[in-house]
Amino acid sequence: MHIRECWPPCQGRSSDILILKFIKMLDELKEMVKETLFTKNQLTFIVSAPASAGMETCLVNLLEPDDECIICINGVFGGRMADIAERCGAKVYRVESEWGKRVEPVQVKRALEQCPWPKLVALVHAETSTGVLQPLQEISDLVHDATVGSISLFKGMKRSL
Secondary structure, three states: OOHHHHOOOOOOOHHHHHHHHHHHHHHHHHHHHHHHOOOOOOOOOOOOOOHHHHHHHHHHHHOOOOOEEEEEEOOHHHHHHHHHHHHOOOEEEEEEOOOOOOOOHHHHHHHHHHOOOOOEEEOOOEEOOOOEEOOHHHHHHHHHHHOOOOOOOOOOOOOOO
């Protein structure tokens, strides 16, 4: 469904013209975001808020009380994800690395041995507070191999030389 289909029909008022311009701008921005994230998914949308709001939006919609999840922490935002998951009532298995160090796949493997069927495994790909880039492909492969029906929600870092 296109956002225009949800909007009331224009009646020729100047505010209607602004609405149409705003919708066009949102559509263009959505296309740019899809290109940036290397996706063609039509359900891509923009959260006009700090990154933490995006993390919270994701976690509160995926987790329910008593769900088990694995959260990797090597900076402030990983810790924030764990806090959000706990507030959702989930049992959080924390995989912690020293700030400034990446989370190693072997750490995630050990967590998967303790929690073999997590509802989700979450980590911050590029931890802003420390500048560390995670070995996302290796961790993603490990999770896919260990769990049936797993889905990677975001890979987002294209490597080009």
